[in-house]
Amino acid sequence: MRTTRLPLADVLPVTAGVNEAGHLTLGGCDAVQLARDFGTPLYVFDEETLRGQCQAFLAAFRSRYPDSGVVYAAKAYLGRALAAIIAQEGLDLDVVSGGELAIARSVSFPAERILFHGNNKSEEELCEALDYGIGRVVIDNFHEIQLLNGLAQARRVRQKVLLRLSPGIDPHTHAHTTTGTLDSKFGIPLPTGQGEAAVRQAVSMPGLELVGLHVHLGSPVFELEPYAEAVDVVMEFAARLREQLGFELREFSPGGGFAVAYLPDKLPPSPDEYAETIVAGLVAACRKHGLPQPRLFVEPGRAIVARAGVALYTVGSSKDVPGLRRFVSVDGGMADNIRPAIYGSQYAALVADRAADPAEAEETVTVAGKYCESGDILLRDAELPPLSAGDILAMPAAGAYALAMAGNYNASLRPAIVLVKDGEAKLMRRRETYEDLTRHDLWPLE
Ligand SMILES: Cc1ncc(COP(=O)(O)O)c(C=O)c1O
Numbered sequence: 001m002r003t004t005r006l007p008l009a010d011v012l013p014v015t016a017g018v019n020e021a022g023h024l025t026l027g028g029c030d031a032v033q034l035a036r037d038f039g040t041p042l043y044v045f046d047e048e049t050l051r052g053q054c055q056a057f058l059a060a061f062r063s064r065y066p067d068s069g070v071v072y073a074a075k076a077y078l079g080r081a082l083a084a085i086i087a088q089e090g091l092d093l094d095v096v097s098g099g100e101l102a103i104a105r106s107v108s109f110p111a112e113r114i115l116f117h118g119n120n121k122s123e124e125e126l127c128e129a130l131d132y133g134i135g136r137v138v139i140d141n142f143h144e145i146q147l148l149n150g151l152a153q154a155r156r157v158r159q160k161v162l163l164r165l166s167p168g169i170d171p172h173t174h175a176h177t178t179t180g181t182l183d184s185k186f187g188i189p190l191p192t193g194q195g196e197a198a199v200r201q202a203v204s205m206p207g208l209e210l211v212g213l214h215v216h217l218g219s220p221v222f223e224l225e226p227y228a229e230a231v232d233v234v235m236e237f238a239a240r241l242r243e244q245l246g247f248e249l250r251e252f253s254p255g256g257g258f259a260v261a262y263l264p265d266k267l268p269p270s271p272d273e274y275a276e277t278i279v280a281g282l283v284a285a286c287r288k289h290g291l292p293q294p295r296l297f298v299e300p301g302r303a304i305v306a307r308a309g310v311a312l313y314t315v316g317s318s319k320d321v322p323g324l325r326r327f328v329s330v331d332g333g334m335a336d337n338i339r340p341a342i343y344g345s346q347y348a349a350l351v352a353d354r355a356a357d358p359a360e361a362e363e364t365v366t367v368a369g370k371y372c373e374s375g376d377i378l379l380r381d382a383e384l385p386p387l388s389a390g391d392i393l394a395m396p397a398a399g400a401y402a403l404a405m406a407g408n409y410n411a412s413l414r415p416a417i418v419l420v421k422d423g424e425a426k427l428m429r430r431r432e433t434y435e436d437l438t439r440h441d442l443w444p445l446e
Contacts (some may be wrong), residue, residue, distance in 0.1 A: 008348050011073045011261050011396040013046035013234030013308055015420075018356035019245050024394055026310055027420025031352040034425055035312045035392045036372065038416045038432075045428065047085070047421040050308040051398075054089035057300055060275035065296050071115055073256050073301030074100045076400040081419060082426040083107045087298070092135070094256075094299050098125040105132060115299075116431070117164070119186050126151050130159060136251075138162045140187060140195075145201050145208070152207030162212040162224065162251060162382070163198050165231045167188045171217040171226040174343050180217035180230065181270065187215070190237060210247070213238065213293060216255025220302060222268055223278040230254050231278060235285035242291065247295045256279060260306040263396045264350050290354070295441035302400040307329055309399020311415075313378075315391040326365045331419040333369010334376040335412040337395075337402035349378075351385050352392040360391055361386070367393065371410050380399055411437055433443045 006016055006024075017025045022032040027046045035042055053208050054070070061068040071092040074083075078100050084107045085092060085309055092113040108422045111133040118125075119140045129137060139145055152159040166187030169180040179186045188198045200336055202210040215230050231254055238249040259268030280297070286293045313330035320326050341347035351366065362383045369376035378395065387393070406414050418433035 008264055008350055008396055010264050010267060011348055013049040013310065013396075014052060015048050016048050016310075016396075019396075022354055022356045024350065024352040024355035027425075029425050030422045031310070031312060031355075031394055032392050034320075034420070035314065035352070037425070038418055038427070039431060040312050040314045040392070041330075041415040042051060043336075043398065043417045044401060044425075045082075045305075045417065045419050046234075046308045047419055050082075050305065051089055053304045053307065054091050054119075056271045057275075057298070057303070058090060060271035061296065062299060063277065064275055064279040065293075067293065067295045068279075069083055069295070070298040071297050071299045072304050073299045074104070075404060076301030076305050077402075077404040078103050078308075079429055080107050086304075088276070089203050092297070094301075096154055098122070098128050100336065101125070101128055101134075101162075103130065109137065113117070113340050114380055115175060123147060123151065128397055130155055130157065136160050136162060136211070138164050139198075139202065139208075140164050142188070142198060142201065145198065145205060147277065147439055149205040149207040158207060158209045160209050160211050161186060161202065161252070162214045163195070163202060163210065164214045164216070165195050165234065165237075167215050167230055168189075168417070169215075169217055169226055169229050169233065171219075172223060173218040173221060173223040173257070173395065176274075176343060177219045179219075180215060182224070190233065191366065195237060195246075198242070199247060200245065203351075212228070212249060212251030212253070214253045214255065216253075217257055217297065219257035220259035220268070221257040222259045224269055226272060227254055227274065229282045231281035235289060235291065238294075239289035239291060245314035247293065251297070252294045253297045253299060253379070253386050256300075256301050257403060258300045258303040260303050260397060260400070262306075268303075274298075275338045304400075306397045306400035309397070309402070311392045311398035313395070313397040315387050315393055316389055318365075320388070326363065327368050328365045329368045329370055330378065330393055331370055332377060332415065332431060333371045334373060335369070335371055335409040335417050337378065337398060338404045338405050339401055340378055340405070341373070346381060347383055347397060349384060349395045349396050351387065352394040354391075355394075371412070373409075404430065408432075408437065413437070 004217040096118045115136040164187040172445040241247040318328045367379040413432040
């Protein structure tokens, strides 16, 4: 059942509603019942929202620029079921580690549709990628040009590669998630002349086939202008390369970083608006420089999975500091979602057992996690209905970079994840057990 009464409709999955009991529903499933059945903290992924975002990005780019692709950035969150869904939806996959590649391989994700990023890929990881026949490696630095060339030659293959450039563009994101500026560990600096030197080196390597150039500015980028600037800068560089080296740019990516709504009053551009800016800039730049139009691909991570995911927590203890603050603690926190602690990220929340009660008086509370860090605060000064122990608190837009960064701090158990659709909930990942915690930890020592 859909409803317009849900105050966080822009932030919740598209299937969110309220049932007769006044409970939040996700994918037709009662969120309070999900919490009872699977325990909390619980991460719920709505399949319709997930697949819808894949299709929205594909349509936004392909309708404007047929020779384009969408590559899901697995770092936002990857599990086997998600990898399978991404493959079914026709997206490619960007991995940044041997581990992410192993998950992709475990569901037979087509090798030629995988792209490997990272500023310090190990020799082992590159060998695994080459041996799987991976589609593209995005080279991040001079060391990698040499290393990958040697490994490819030893296998008598010519690996398709792109070079990741650091273009010197500030996308105005949190300093920890800005990558396009020169003072970044990622990419080969363009304005310093190192970009050109890297292209010269890469095209001379017999084990490498340089097919394109890549930039990623940072994340989440709420503005459109940085993308337009990135397209301009790279295409001007490509024009120079053609003139000086005869290098033909066949593929180009302005990366990912597309923003999502975490709060109902801060909405991002739509996939169409991002696509319009990027495609218009690319077409204009090709015309201006007389360049053939390259294949275009973008790499959204957050924008594919964030809105599909909702975290459910159970409220426990509370503490009033008169005249200062009311703390309400939940049974998760920084171990399953470290973003508020490390980036000051803001989320909204609603009470899943009283989701349709807008008349209820609100109070200002700070929602704390259960972990032994003062910084373990999920929501500061949130306006919520009065909370009591046993309530289920739902935190929308939790699908990206929460589970992917989750850990076992305080020897906590990483949460279960369920996929909901048409009133059915399927377990994607079971909750960890105490046995999982001790399995890799040896005693007595051998
Ligand atoms: C190269 C690259 N591509 C894509 C992404 C995905 O960013 P987002 O999840 O914000 O779309 C990242 C994020 O760090 C990245 O480094």
